[in-house]
Amino acid sequence: MALPNINPTATDSWKRLGEHFKTVKNVHMKDLFAQDKERADKFTIKWDDFYVDFSKNRITEETFNYLLELANELKLKDAIKSQFSGETINQTEGRAVLHTALRAPKTSECYVDGTNVIPEVSQVKQKIEQFTNEVVNGERKGFTEKVFTDIVNIGIGGSDLGPAMVVDALQYYKNHLTTHFVSNVDGDHVNEVIKKLNPETTLFVVVSKTFTTQETLSNANTIKEWFLKSASEEAIAKHFVAVSTNIQSVKSFGIDENNIFPMWDWVGGRFSLWSAVGLTISLAIGFNNFESLLNGANKMDEHFKSEDFKTNIPVVLALISIWYNNFFKAESEAVIAYSQYLNQFATYLQQGIMESNGKSVDRNGNPIDYETGTLIWGEPGTNSQHAFFQLIHQGTKLIPADFIGFTKSLHSNQDHQDKLISNFLAQTEALLNGKTEQEVIDEGTRSDIIPFKVFKGNKPTNTIFINKLTPESLGKLIAMYEHKIFVQGIIWNIFSYDQFGVELGKQLATKILKEFNDSAASDHDSSTNNLLNYYKNLK
Numbered sequence: 237m238a239l240p241n242i243n244p245t246a247t248d249s250w251k252r253l254g255e256h257f258k259t260v261k262n263v264h265m266k267d268l269f270a271q272d273k274e275r276a277d278k279f280t281i282k283w284d285d286f287y288v289d290f291s292k293n294r295i296t297e298e299t300f301n302y303l304l305e306l307a308n309e310l311k312l313k314d315a316i317k318s319q320f321s322g323e324t325i326n327q328t329e330g331r332a333v334l335h336t337a338l339r340a341p342k343t344s345e346c347y348v349d350g351t352n353v354i355p356e357v358s359q360v361k362q363k364i365e366q367f368t369n370e371v372v373n374g375e376r377k378g379f380t381e382k383v384f385t386d387i388v389n390i391g392i393g394g395s396d397l398g399p400a401m402v403v404d405a406l407q408y409y410k411n412h413l414t415t416h417f418v419s420n421v422d423g424d425h426v427n428e429v430i431k432k433l434n435p436e437t438t439l440f441v442v443v444s445k446t447f448t449t450q451e452t453l454s455n456a457n458t459i460k461e462w463f464l465k466s467a468s469e470e471a472i473a474k475h476f477v478a479v480s481t482n483i484q485s486v487k488s489f490g491i492d493e494n495n496i497f498p499m500w501d502w503v504g505g506r507f508s509l510w511s512a513v514g515l516t517i518s519l520a521i522g523f524n525n526f527e528s529l530l531n532g533a534n535k536m537d538e539h540f541k542s543e544d545f546k547t548n549i550p551v552v553l554a555l556i557s558i559w560y561n562n563f564f565k566a567e568s569e570a571v572i573a574y575s576q577y578l579n580q581f582a583t584y585l586q587q588g589i590m591e592s593n594g595k596s597v598d599r600n601g602n603p604i605d606y607e608t609g610t611l612i613w614g615e616p617g618t619n620s621q622h623a624f625f626q627l628i629h630q631g632t633k634l635i636p637a638d639f640i641g642f643t644k645s646l647h648s649n650q651d652h653q654d655k656l657i658s659n660f661l662a663q664t665e666a667l668l669n670g671k672t673e674q675e676v677i678d679e680g681t682r683s684d685i686i687p688f689k690v691f692k693g694n695k696p697t698n699t700i701f702i703n704k705l706t707p708e709s710l711g712k713l714i715a716m717y718e719h720k721i722f723v724q725g726i727i728w729n730i731f732s733y734d735q736f737g738v739e740l741g742k743q744l745a746t747k748i749l750k751e752f753n754d755s756a757a758s759d760h761d762s763s764t765n766n767l768l769n770y771y772k773n774l775k
């Protein structure tokens with residue numbers, strides 16, 4: 237069964253939402269709260285250790301019902317079934333989309349082309365577990381019989397961002413191994429990392445689904461050359477491992493067959509941290525913690541699969557986001573985590589969300605005349621309050637924001653935690669209520685600066701309050717956003733799992749690279765010709 241293929245704007249619920257929008261677009265949330273004492277309770281989902289309050293949104297019960305109708309009219313339930321059952325929903329690449337199978341229990345079944353993939357997944361997990369234990373316990377050693385002290389993950393995009401974000405987010409749970417990430421083809425990146433390494437005690441994890449990515453292969457080759465200055469070719473087998481679907485190319489690179497961790501083409505790069513792509517995560521925090529991360533994601537999968545849409549966290553967040561994107565025409569969304577550990581979370585989400593849903597043709601290949609995709613950005617609170625919150629509070633743009641916080645901090649310092657959470661709560665309250673002119677006057681403000689101190693409020697936020705940052709709760713949080721991406725792709729009638737948009741730049745870069753040794757460039761547009769020649773003369 238293919239995915240439903242329905243133009244969302246042609247549905248009754250979309251039309252109803254359009255009419256309804258005219259009646260609520262100027263309503264102030266402050267008034268909605270005043271009119272209904274139960275509003276917060278009505279628009280809060282409590283699930284496991286998650287408390288998701290979406291009441292501070294510019295929605296009424298009617299809006300919410302229309303949005304739920306939209307999900308039904310677009311056959312979201314069927315689409316979810318198609319995804320989880322391994323159908324080829326990535327139709328443009330002819331692949332299933334099954335990152336959920338990577339975190340499914342060992343006893344479950346999931347078929348791709350008639351084969352249950354779970355046993356293979358379990359085998360690779362066992363390999364990850366054994367390898368992790370051997371490295372962490374010091375049984376596996378380098379070429380001079382010294383134990384490993386450092387791990388370098390060499391990858392880019394989905395082969396870097398997920399592992400890098402999770403290792404950083406779960407650093408509290410880390411063991412003695414020091415982890416490094418090399419991604420950019422900028423040689424300064426790899427060279428700065430190399431400066432910190434001892435070849436005798438460093439393990440290199442080359443992660444590339446395709447094993448054709450220019451950045452990753454360049455970095456891996458540079459590191460190999462550096463390594464071979466102090467070690468023999470045979471030592472590569474002890475120090476280099478790879479994660480890829482392209483076994484042949486990994487072998488040609490010189491990596492021992494036993495050191496290859498396979499993955500499958502039904503795992504999209506940006507959804508791959510749950511596979512062997514997460515090897516660096518497992519090495520950094522231990523296999524048990526890696527497994528807890530996967531279990532957390534699986535709990536969110538179950539919630540997403542079975543929960544009524546009304547109380548289904550990813551579905552509700554996706555629908556609200558559609559409301560702003562397509563009706564209020566909000567262009568971007570901010571993700572503000574009140575945890576320094578989630579410093580890289582928005583950067584990580586950018587690939588997942590923008591590579592998936594930055595599309596402008598529908599599932600028939602026809603141009604779309606409605607907005608898709610959302611610009612995602614954010615930094616941790618409270619730092620971001622001192623950076624860009626001015627624009628969210630008093631700027632002209634509507635920027636819906638997710639506020640993510642944890643009721644307990646990992647280090648026991650209640651004073652800091654209380655201050656952090658007071659900011660977390662205060663900001664969404666301020667964004668909701670704003671400050672009226674009268675309130676500014678009552679503060680005794682000088683009359684000529686009154687307008688500058690008024691806050692309109694009515695700025696929407698979701699509050700995602702989680703008990704504690706653990707591998708499991710992080711797994712749930714990441715999976716929550718993955719499913720939000722899926723729901724939005726279904727509603728927008730686009731294919732979320734290809735990324736052809738990254739190819740053109742790559743092709744042109746390959747062409748330009750060859751031209752650096754030619755005579756003056758002349759077959760590009762005049763701007764590119766000039767820039768290219770400018771570089772050639774100065775490099």
Ligand SMILES: O=P(O)(O)OC[C@H]1O[C@](O)(CO)[C@@H](O)[C@@H]1O
Pocket residue numbers: 392393394395443444445446447448449452505506591735738
């Ligand atoms: O793992 P690979 O094959 O090296 O690809 C890295 C990244 O490149 C992309 O294909 C596009 O830039 C991403 O989707 C992917 O995560």
